[in-house]
Amino acid sequence: MRVTSTMDVARQLVSEGAREGTVILADEQTQGRGRLGRHWVSRPDDSLSLSVILYPTVRQLPQLNMVASLATVRAITGITGLKPLIKWPNDILLSGRKVCGILIENIFDGPALKAAVIGIGMNVNLDPSYFPEIAATATSLSIEAGRDLSLQDLTARLLQEMDQLYGDLLRTGTVHDSWIPFVETVGKQVRIRSGDHIEEGRVESVDAKGSLILRRPDGSRAALDAGEVTLQI
Ligand code: BTN
Numbered sequence: 001m002r003v004t005s006t007m008d009v010a011r012q013l014v015s016e017g018a019r020e021g022t023v024i025l026a027d028e029q030t031q032g033r034g035r036l037g038r039h040w041v042s043r044p045d046d047s048l049s050l051s052v053i054l055y056p057t058v059r060q061l062p063q064l065n066m067v068a069s070l071a072t073v074r075a076i077t078g079i080t081g082l083k084p085l086i087k088w089p090n091d092i093l094l095s096g097r098k099v100c101g102i103l104i105e106n107i108f109d110g111p112a113l114k115a116a117v118i119g120i121g122m123n124v125n126l127d128p129s130y131f132p133e134i135a136a137t138a139t140s141l142s143i144e145a146g147r148d149l150s151l152q153d154l155t156a157r158l159l160q161e162m163d164q165l166y167g168d169l170l171r172t173g174t175v176h177d178s179w180i181p182f183v184e185t186v187g188k189q190v191r192i193r194s195g196d197h198i199e200e201g202r203v204e205s206v207d208a209k210g211s212l213i214l215r216r217p218d219g220s221r222a223a224l225d226a227g228e229v230t231l232q233i
Contacts, residue, residue: 001026002028002044004031005029005119007051007119010117014107014114014117021052021163023050024050025049026050028049034121035103040101041126041128041133046123048120048121048151048154048158049122050155050158051117052117052120052162055114055116056113056116060169060170062209063169063208064116065102065104065210066210068118068162069092069179070165070175073182075154075158075160076092076099076100079149079154079157082145084099085182085183088185089212094139094141095139098134099139101121103119104116104118104119105117118162120158122154122158123139123141126142127140127142128143141154174208186206188203192212194224203215210225212224
């Protein structure tokens with residue numbers, strides 16, 4: 001299936017009353033999008049591009065990021081044996097380069113949360129050197145594993161891990177403890193752009209709501225929300 005973006009299809013399906021857990025899987029996206037309005041490269045046979053429709057409560061919302069990123073880490077390790085890490089808020093890295101991105105869009109009906117769409121894009125057999133905008137910062141599973149990988153196997157494993165972790169979230173209210181060991185950003189010295197403002201300091205932790213807890217050089221602490229910032233390490 002070729003679509004503009006699986007996020008667009010998901011939005012349409014939400015408006016038509018799609019069931020929770022509906023998955024939109026695309027062979028190709030002509031207008032794949034990333035966080036902060038960026039373009040997302042996705043190519044047939046080389047990229048895994050999917051969106052999942054969920055109907056969480058507002059309280060569960062900050063944890064969706066954790067569900068999606070941890071499911072991705074587990075799926076990659078399960079299929080390839082590689083050990084990815086999470087760069088806060090939700091980039092998945094191998095050898096310090098981005099192999100997968102996650103975009104979560106919340107859909108409101110007036111003031112009420114109607115649905116959340118989790119979009120996951122994985123560079124599976126993609127060669128980033130053909131794409132100048134990502135050549136220096138991205139990698140792919142095939143490059144890291146040294147062999148081509150099956151999109152079907154990865155998709156099946158990813159959905160299975162998401163299903164399990166979303167179930168854990170519904171049962172226990174949090175997946176934070178399982179997620180935090182994979183967050184490479186904790187302990188790092190970082191520069192963060194938040195609007196016009198730059199924050200610098202050492203990352204102390206990421207709290208249960210997904211906010212980055214930063215210790216500034218003067219000893220004060222700041223909690224930074226993922227929606228508003230760009231992390232520069
Ligand atoms: C990011 O790192 O900025 C997030 C990238 C998210 C890309 C995925 S691919 C499937 C879904 N459809 C889109 O248009 N975007 C997400």
